[in-house]
Amino acid sequence: FRELFGDGSQLGLTFSYAIQEEPRGLAEAFIIGADFIGSDNVAMVLGDNIFYGQSFSKVLKAAAGREKGATIFGYYVKDPTQYGVVEFDGQGRAVSIEEKPAHPKSNYAV
Known part of the structure; x- marks a missing residue:
């Protein structure tokens, strides 16, 4: 995605990325992104x-x-x-x- 969309500026957006170093399941996305998510309500849609x-x-x-x-x-x-x-x-x-x-x-x- 980073290669395709970069920082998102060409779309008028701002993207940031976090890497899952090893395949430990989809739910780990919430752990990796905990600081970004904060107390917001979030959803994971595949x-x-x-x-x-x-x-x-x-x-x-x-x-x-x-x-x-x-x-x-x-x-x-x-x-x-x-x-x-x-x-x-x-x-x-x-x-x-x-x-x-x-x-x-x-x-x-x-």
């Missing part, structure tokens, strides 16, 4: 995720209004062994995400 449906904008708005905690968007799939799969507790809260599990704990993929 470029290869496609969301659709009439109620998605309502769910997204509710997630943006959350004062604490997090929202994980999952989608019901027939074969969860091909995806990252969410495990839920008895109250329906996400407690883990497992990548391409042999024995999925749900059919909800992220």
Whole structure:
């Protein structure tokens, strides 16, 4: 991205970068960017995720209004062994995400 966009000035923007030295998972982005994020509300959206449906904008708005905690968007799939799969507790809260599990704990993929 740095090679493609540089500092962003050609787009009238300012970009800054932080490097993840080793692949330790997507969530590490929040650790690496902690000083930049500060106390702001933030979201991580991956470029290869496609969301659709009439109620998605309502769910997204509710997630943006959350004062604490997090929202994980999952989608019901027939074969969860091909995806990252969410495990839920008895109250329906996400407690883990497992990548391409042999024995999925749900059919909800992220």
